[in-house]
Amino acid sequence: MSDLLVAALVLLGSLLVVVACIGLLRLPDLYTRMHASTKPATLGVSLIVGALGLHAGDLGIAVRALLIVLFFLATAPVAAHRLGHAAYWAGVPRWSGTVRDDLAKHRSEASR
Numbered sequence: 001m002s003d004l005l006v007a008a009l010v011l012l013g014s015l016l017v018v019v020a021c022i023g024l025l026r027l028p029d030l031y032t033r034m035h036a037s038t039k040p041a042t043l044g045v046s047l048i049v050g051a052l053g054l055h056a057g058d059l060g061i062a063v064r065a066l067l068i069v070l071f072f073l074a075t076a077p078v079a080a081h082r083l084g085h086a087a088y089w090a091g092v093p094r095w096s097g098t099v100r101d102d103l104a105k106h107r108s109e110a111s112r
Contacts, residue, residue: 002054002055003055005051005054006051006054006055007051009047009048009050009051009054010047010048010051012044012047013043013044013045013046013047013048013051014044014048015044016040016041016043016044016047017040017041017044017045017048019036019040019044020036020037020038020039020040020041020044023035023036023037023040024036024037028095028097029092029093029094029095029098030084030087030092031084031087031088031092031094031095031098032095034080034083034084035080037080038076038077038080039077041076042072042073042076042077045072046069046072046073049065049068049069049072050065050066050069052065053065053066088103089107
């Protein structure tokens with residue numbers, strides 16, 4: 001039963017990583033690409049590492065796998081947010097179909 005669960009976790013994690021890769025190729029600008037690469041890839045890698053911890057059958061390895069997942073969940077989204085924020089303030093252009101710019105008010109205040 002656990003082998004079936006491990007296989008399902010690896011398959012689902014791999015599928016999410018593939019979705020992230022497709023998003024990197026298909027989406028129009030830096031901001032949407034970062035969103036696509038961070039969200040599904042974080043969950044996909046977490047599922048794969050979790051499957052590794054489950055498959056090992058050793059408590060020490062399972063704890064290390066859990067710590068890796070927690071570290072990845074804490075760092076990847078924050079890093080993407082900070083990169084996006086820096087890109088915005090550096091003037092990296094947004095996609096022409098962007099509907100909303102929540103920081104535009106702050107940008108106009110900063111230019112005064």
